[in-house]
Amino acid sequence: MPYTGNRPGVVLALGIGLVMSAALSPAGLDGAAIPAWVWPLWLGVFLAALAAFRRAGYPIVEALRRIGWLVPLVLVFTVPAALVAPASQRLLIFAALASRALAAAAAAAAMAIWLGPSGMVRAVRQLGAPSRLADVFEAMLASLAGVLRQAHAMLRAREARRSSIGAWSLVAAAPVETARGFGRLVASLLLRALERAEALERARRARGFEP
């Protein structure tokens, strides 16, 4: 179950605190030693993230699958950093960096899942974010599902009209055709999104809401 309590701001602040405690602990860069206490800390943050996933109603396997999506991004940064480290430290630094990044990312993912979109908007407001930013944040989340649905429908329609696999040719092989196709599709998406937002705004005003 997503969080429905009155203090989503506290949940967000605690989540950010957990992420920061994992992300800022030393991981052996610049020749510094890796203290022994960081390994149980990262494990603790990871387990807390799994607990938050369970609390939000996600089975452990599903939680691990979601965290697994973050592994390639972590590796993109971790592998080169380990390669430029001293040869004797490479494996240790790789393990420390990967553990640190995964623990932090898992905590952030768990917090997002537990709070959900509406909880996140309330949390951002409770933490005192500028009202204009919070308004645009809320409006973006409100439009997001509709815009993504439109984008998927347009991509599906484009793919259905192409003889080859995929919505576009390769940029390297046919740059003009690919860019033109992308431009027409994505610009149409922009026009639809804006015209929908303008219509919603007109409807709000007609019902007495002031911007």
Added chain:
Amino acid sequence: MHLPDGFLTAGVMVGTWTATGAGVAAALRAERRDDHHMPAGVLGAVAAFIFAAQLVNVPVAPGTSGHLVGAALAAVLLGPWRATIVMTVVLAVQALMFQDGGLGALGANTLDMGIAAVFAGWTTASLTARWLPTPRGAVAGGVLGGFTATLSSAALTSVWLGLSGLYPLGGIVRVMLFTHTFIGVLEALLTGAILTTVVRWRPDLVLGLQTRQQPAWGGALVLGSLSVAGIIAAFVAPFASGAPDGLEHAAERLGFGGRAAAWWTAPLPDYGLPFTMGPGLETALAGVAGTVMVAVVAWGVSRGVGTRRRDAVHR
């Protein structure tokens, strides 16, 4: 280009969050002063559109695909201040809801893609559109702006990674610059393709290049020009020829080159820094430092001149 958590030091995080906070506060203030109110719902829709456009991957070569970042596009459509607000919200939603970029690294990511990229892109697009005041000029500005925005963003990202001790600074700057040149070309191509259609069907939506919509145009132009000048100083200066200039060449040929003597020691002699970081990087950082110093001096002089002129008018 979204930095995850766990790769930046506390100092870099605090510094980037502070700069981002100042930039977003300036954007909110400028937007509040704008007479042409734009409802939060419309800005939210543009943010949702940019998020969706980033999900539409384009195949580049077998096994590789790329996507639009949209900072320059947002700047051309909305102007730099509103684009900063929109990009900040897009990056915040990506970090908070989708773990695309870390929470601690959100300051750095917003500074790279939400502020520097927007201002670098908008300045390039705006200057091009002034030079070519036609619909084609707007598209050409968007294309050049997309390229500049990508490079400025990549440059800053590599600086944060280098300062955090993850990779050697000189090496990461070169690698990032090289790879992002191709990504910048793709961004430019996609931005141009979108703008071509928008300019054709709804030219009224390209608000960012209309100067009357920009009350804080001067400030935005200064920030953007500084970003572009900084990029040029950082990236072009290290590739400049090491051969002597015309006067030095003539002095050497005529035999009095060796008689040149310095009256005082400059703070950054021969575009180098007092500490060793590698020749290319030293030149780049000295170039950026020089650009900032020149900007500060020019600002001071212009304020002095402006005050005198105002006084003369009052008298």
